[in-house]
Amino acid sequence: MTTSDPPAGVAIVEIPLSLRSLVGGAARLEVAGATVKEVIDRLVAERPELRRWLLTPGGQIRSSVHLFLNEEDIRNLSRESTPVRPGDVLAIVPAIAGGAPKRRISANRSRRARAAPRAGLTAEQLERYSRHLLLPEVGLDGQRRLLDARVLVIGTGGLGSPCATYLAAAGVGEIGLVDFDRVERSNLQRQLLFSTSDVGRPKVEAARDRLEGINPDVIIRTYAVRLTSKNARSILAPYDVVIDGTDNFATRYLVNDACVLWEKPNVYGSIYRFEGQVSLFDARRGPCYRCLYPEPPPPDAVPSCAEAGVLGVLPGIVGTLQAAEALKVILGRGRPLYGRLLLFDALALEFREFRLRKNPNCVLCGPRATQRRLIDYPAFCGETPTPRSDEPEAIDPVRLSAWLRSEDPPLLIDVREPTEWAINHLPGARLIPGSRIEERLQELAAHRSVVLYCKTGGRSREAAARLQRWGVRRVRHLKGGIDAWCREVDPAMPRY
């Protein structure tokens, strides 16, 4: 930006990158003129090489040239006769347009051709959305808003399934689905988007088929990728509202930070065993997730659903609440959950609500925010394996199986809960739930070698580290848990 004051009657014209090579690389030129048209005419007179890009042969400003005077589109002002005052900044912006050669007549038109019309509703839509149209809070205008809205659902698991289902049924025009997982049998207990026949399919594909079946008005975009700091911006960009249906802290912090940086409402939901949380984060209106939890818990401190289990209907309730909040945000109705955290306890059947305040020290949305870009979230959440001195040694299933069949097998301890043990356990193992392992220290220390296992490897690693701190040596744990054992050693073993 030119810092010295321009001479009187002179405007600053910003040259687009596209044309800079024609003016010796200059980003800004000072040009005199009383109106926009005069400035452009003078510019072209001084720099004839710009003429064909800016003016028609007849001397009119080309329709492919858009002009912004002090950041305001001149089409909203007095167009080319808009007066220009000294020091005003006139930006030339290329209009980007084009198209296919000619209209094709294609028999293969997909049903997307019937995508939601921008104005008015079809007879079919009037019928489909009649229960919305009856509500004064929704009505025709609200339904149009829904049909024009774009919502990104991150994770199509327990939370994303019910949420996306209701959004699609409600006629949210575009729904993006981000998930790189495939459907597993253990998902079917709560993820109602999927059928038994979907096991093994990419989740986003199965979800798209199901959602398009519910409502062909809706455009489903699928992203069968892991959301990362690299792709987050391009994935989030087109959407109005983001649903956080993730199951891990790294992605949850990533979603929050991306939503703060690019100003998207973030409908947060999380579940653990019988308890759920819901809130609506929008740093422009209230706190963000980091205001609430500035730092993630240490890895393994909070087991995932895959480790700890979850009541099947719980994500149904929480995901549905997320859908309700998203619809309210789109409709601009009701009292959205900004600045409030809703806790739901399915065992007690209790809803409780907490007020959340913006954290003045929040690194992301506070007044002295220091973080202005996405970071390495797996590292932030301690998920990147950092070799520590007290890191217990892991053993893979195949090696363990050979060792168990040897003459000097290790003592095998199952650190899961009795309910899990009842479903499956390794032959020859003893059950000592992780929380009670200290009570059996002597017994364990008496053995030459001990191997701990759990479902996926998180709890056993943590328990092994504890045993080491108590002085039990030669403690190993089964890498990947009994799940890995099922995959690699005994596929016939029942799984959960």
Next chain:
Amino acid sequence: MRGEYPEEACGYLFGPRAISEGVARPIVEARPAENEETEGRDIRYRISSAEIYRIEAEAEDQPIGLVGFYHSHPDGPGRASRRDERLAWPWYTYLILSVDDGGVRDWGAYTLSVSRGSFVPIDCRVSPEGPVGPDPGRDRFEGPGR
């Protein structure tokens, strides 16, 4: 890209801005834009100038910025149309993708030659280690500037 089908999809291409013509210009990110065209959206696209202005202003001193645009030709060829060429601006990379309801079938990249006033095709290949993103961004396009 498939999400918009059978309408045209369009968007921005980002890459290092300092690279001069004649050198491979890596595209590090493709970001979707709204097709502002209200009619004939299956054969026309238009990207908001206000949005381009905003992106340009944001990237002013950044090494990575807007270096081009992509759009799809639904059920059409992966080549520039007359209209694409007539409305093109110098310096930018234009990436044109042929899509059908199965996804991207073909593509071509062009830059406008100022001296000739016409599109010049540029080599375009997908580098395997490219960043992951939504449909067009899944791959990383590279091409020499000339």
